[in-house]
Amino acid sequence: MTATAFDIRVRGVVQGVGFRPFVYRLARANALAGWVLNGDEGVQIHLEGAEASVRTFLQSLETEGPPAAAIAGIRVQPALPAGLNGFTIRESLGAGRPTVRVSPDLPVCDACLAELLDPAERRYRYPYVNCTNCGPRYSVIERLPYDRANTTMREWPLDAWCEGQYHAPGDRRFHAQPIACPACGPHFQLRQGDRVTDGDDASVARAVELLNAGAILAVKGLGGYHLACDARNPMAVQVLRERKYRKEKPFALMVETVEAAHRLVELSPEAESLLLSAARPIVLARARVLLEGVAPDQDDLGVMLPYAPLHYLLFAAGAPAVLVMTSANRSSEPIAYKDDEAIARLDGIADAFLMGQRPIARRIEDSVARAGVMGPMILRRSRGYAPGAVATLPSSRPILAVGADLKNSVTLVVDGQAFVSQHIGDLDQYPCREAFQETIRDLSEMYQIPCGSFAVAHDLHPQYVSTLEALDLEGGSTCAVQHHRAHIASVLAEREAWDERVIGVSFDGTGYGDDGTIWGGEFFAGSLSGGFERVLHLRPAALPGGDAAARFPAQSAAGFLSQMDHLPDLIAPPFCFPERYAKARRLVDSEIRLFVTTSVGRLFDAAAALLGFTREVTFEGQAAMWLEQLARGARSNRSYAFPVEGNTLDFRPLLAGMISDRLRGRDPAKIARDFQFAIAAGVSAAVLRLCEEQAANICVVSGGVFQNELLLEDLKTLLAPSRVRVWTNSLVPPNDGGISLGQAAIAAFAQTGVRHA
Numbered sequence: 001m002t003a004t005a006f007d008i009r010v011r012g013v014v015q016g017v018g019f020r021p022f023v024y025r026l027a028r029a030n031a032l033a034g035w036v037l038n039g040d041e042g043v044q045i046h047l048e049g050a051e052a053s054v055r056t057f058l059q060s061l062e063t064e065g066p067p068a069a070a071i072a073g074i075r076v077q078p079a080l081p082a083g084l085n086g087f088t089i090r091e092s093l094g095a096g097r098p099t100v101r102v103s104p105d106l107p108v109c110d111a112c113l114a115e116l117l118d119p120a121e122r123r124y125r126y127p128y129v130n131c132t133n134c135g136p137r138y139s140v141i142e143r144l145p146y147d148r149a150n151t152t153m154r155e156w157p158l159d160a161w162c163e164g165q166y167h168a169p170g171d172r173r174f175h176a177q178p179i180a181c182p183a184c185g186p187h188f189q190l191r192q193g194d195r196v197t198d199g200d201d202a203s204v205a206r207a208v209e210l211l212n213a214g215a216i217l218a219v220k221g222l223g224g225y226h227l228a229c230d231a232r233n234p235m236a237v238q239v240l241r242e243r244k245y246r247k248e249k250p251f252a253l254m255v256e257t258v259e260a261a262h263r264l265v266e267l268s269p270e271a272e273s274l275l276l277s278a279a280r281p282i283v284l285a286r287a288r289v290l291l292e293g294v295a296p297d298q299d300d301l302g303v304m305l306p307y308a309p310l311h312y313l314l315f316a317a318g319a320p321a322v323l324v325m326t327s328a329n330r331s332s333e334p335i336a337y338k339d340d341e342a343i344a345r346l347d348g349i350a351d352a353f354l355m356g357q358r359p360i361a362r363r364i365e366d367s368v369a370r371a372g373v374m375g376p377m378i379l380r381r382s383r384g385y386a387p388g389a390v391a392t393l394p395s396s397r398p399i400l401a402v403g404a405d406l407k408n409s410v411t412l413v414v415d416g417q418a419f420v421s422q423h424i425g426d427l428d429q430y431p432c433r434e435a436f437q438e439t440i441r442d443l444s445e446m447y448q449i450p451c452g453s454f455a456v457a458h459d460l461h462p463q464y465v466s467t468l469e470a471l472d473l474e475g476g477s478t479c480a481v482q483h484h485r486a487h488i489a490s491v492l493a494e495r496e497a498w499d500e501r502v503i504g505v506s507f508d509g510t511g512y513g514d515d516g517t518i519w520g521g522e523f524f525a526g527s528l529s530g531g532f533e534r535v536l537h538l539r540p541a542a543l544p545g546g547d548a549a550a551r552f553p554a555q556s557a558a559g560f561l562s563q564m565d566h567l568p569d570l571i572a573p574p575f576c577f578p579e580r581y582a583k584a585r586r587l588v589d590s591e592i593r594l595f596v597t598t599s600v601g602r603l604f605d606a607a608a609a610l611l612g613f614t615r616e617v618t619f620e621g622q623a624a625m626w627l628e629q630l631a632r633g634a635r636s637n638r639s640y641a642f643p644v645e646g647n648t649l650d651f652r653p654l655l656a657g658m659i660s661d662r663l664r665g666r667d668p669a670k671i672a673r674d675f676q677f678a679i680a681a682g683v684s685a686a687v688l689r690l691c692e693e694q695a696a697n698i699c700v701v702s703g704g705v706f707q708n709e710l711l712l713e714d715l716k717t718l719l720a721p722s723r724v725r726v727w728t729n730s731l732v733p734p735n736d737g738g739i740s741l742g743q744a745a746i747a748a749f750a751q752t753g754v755r756h757a
Helices: 019-029 051-063 110-116 160-166 200-212 234-244 258-264 269-276 309-316 339-345 430-446 465-472 483-495 546-551 553-561 579-590 600-610 622-632 652-663 668-694 709-719 736-750
Strands: 004-013 033-038 043-049 070-078 087-089 188-192 195-198 217-220 225-230 252-255 282-286 300-304 322-327 352-356 368-372 375-380 389-392 399-401 411-414 417-420 455-459 478-481 502-512 518-527 531-538 541-544 594-597 698-702 725-727
Touching: 004 051, 019 033, 019 043, 019 051, 019 087, 043 051, 051 070, 110 309, 188 200, 195 200, 200 217, 200 225, 200 309, 200 352, 217 309, 217 339, 225 234, 234 322, 252 258, 258 269, 258 300, 269 282, 269 368, 269 375, 339 352, 368 709, 375 736, 389 483, 389 736, 399 736, 411 736, 417 736, 430 465, 455 465, 455 736, 465 478, 478 483, 478 736, 483 502, 483 518, 483 531, 483 698, 483 725, 483 736, 502 546, 502 600, 502 668, 518 594, 518 600, 518 668, 531 668, 541 546, 541 553, 541 579, 541 600, 546 553, 546 600, 553 579, 553 600, 600 622, 600 652, 600 668, 622 668, 622 709, 652 668, 668 709, 698 709, 709 725
Parallel strands: 033 087, 217 352, 252 300, 282 368, 399 455, 455 478, 502 698, 698 725
Antiparallel strands: 004 043, 004 070, 033 043, 188 195, 188 352, 217 225, 225 322, 252 322, 282 300, 368 375, 389 417, 399 411, 411 417, 502 518, 518 531, 541 594
């Protein structure tokens, strides 16, 4: 039989997931000769053998790959036979610029977990157990291609036993780069003041003693440190809040099993699937129990399962059944990930440190997600997802999109592949700014993109930290992208829907508009390839004090209510507005420090104030979340008027109806529910009108306001009878964490002359 030869290129998440060993075994099973290696674009394969065997190989290559692999494309080209005998794994190539998709970190697999807990195994209770199907990836990779020498494990040479597994084709650790064992690998220790407990077993045992005694523990994970305590110990939770300066924002929880998660929260099949997914995110779901201090005034809890061997060891050693597991930082700072940094920054917060010797290459926080009415929604995209490519954009030139100043992420486009970074944080904090700069350097160096060679996309706001940083980068062209267009573009980029004409609805708290005012309630018509025209928006309102109004709902209310006549005394019951409201009204009347806004986020704040949330918020979106929680407890039996007047949605009848109902003693929960429904009804009516006028049948919704599950549910219900389809984000957050992807997409088309901003 005549031998044929083929060169094969496989793109996608195919490095660090056991793909080369899989190819090796597959080739041997089909009696094919050749080789496989990690290349700049992914995996390269040379095959020689019978054509029928090659066809079988290619079919299996697509359908039977490792569980953590994600193939984006396979290119097969004829080649000249070299007369090879046998099949080998060759050393990686790295001559060109890498474009391979880096694997996110993976949770410990069932096989390694069984090994971890089996006394007969050599890696029994070894917290760094892993194989080709699981373990650290992005958090240990320092450069590409993905080989041990390019990871933070290079300092630990394999002993003979691990070396044998590494080179054994039938072993699941065949070419597993981070593998180690107790004899040759890193270990853990516990530090408590001057006292040091060495050894994995002893340090874990001491950590569990401390947790059960109510202590706050800093625990080194895959992408950084966590602060852990007993979630059922209200005193420990309160102490953690005080030390971390986190007044009310909910804490994430970790439990050992899905069954334990079901006892804490109401898990739908979709939410359970999300909880068990390879990303192992924190999943938000309705609480079944009350854990004092964990999530004040919230009906939801954020729950995750163990994903690192160390987590399982803590539970196996008797740790509290429900652990608070929150990012190790003070509020608004980035997560601590270097040992010396953790000891310095967490001094006074953590009572002890459970520290592992393996360095972390970059900080990566836990991801947050929810299973909702529109499908899975990522609210914070980080560990388990980053730095995955979420889209392929029509751009041959590298693009760096620097995102927004809140919930920042950056996107790097290499050969059209859009790699979205992990969550970075809010850039008004200097440590987050440093993390932002570090992430840009990290991605640029990993993909070997020199400064000046990429186009830089940034927000239209001239004073954003991210904008100033972008303009300060050496060389390269820049592209200013309007904030709310970027939100809409992020949804279309996910779907690679370049030419689809849509009606885009972008609602959030703030964004710099084309006219220099503060936007946040915007309707657009158009497409990525043709540009987006602003066609409708919320009626402009006064915003006394500017950004400060976002912290005080009553201050936002002063601006919106200033357009209304015959208002009651809002300082008196049942409203009981604070003195700040009166001061804000004086600012409006005097037109001092007065700004103009179309922000739906601030409209939600004003509504929350009318229903009783008149104090200062302690985290972003708190008042709107409070209103949504209040509304969940009631049914909507009518809708306040929220009409379209010309090219604006008029909020005045909506707020007037709320005030009237509050004065006559109507249940605030019912008022909140009708407010929510009125927003959805106003949006759906506007969308239906615009779809008819603009010849579109797709509505794209994005922006932080559309994290509101009740709003999405109402909108979906109201538009269901029509031909209009609703699209929202699923691969990146609808909040500002997804802005960088939208900026990158718009910049890709700006290179062809399309003007978006």
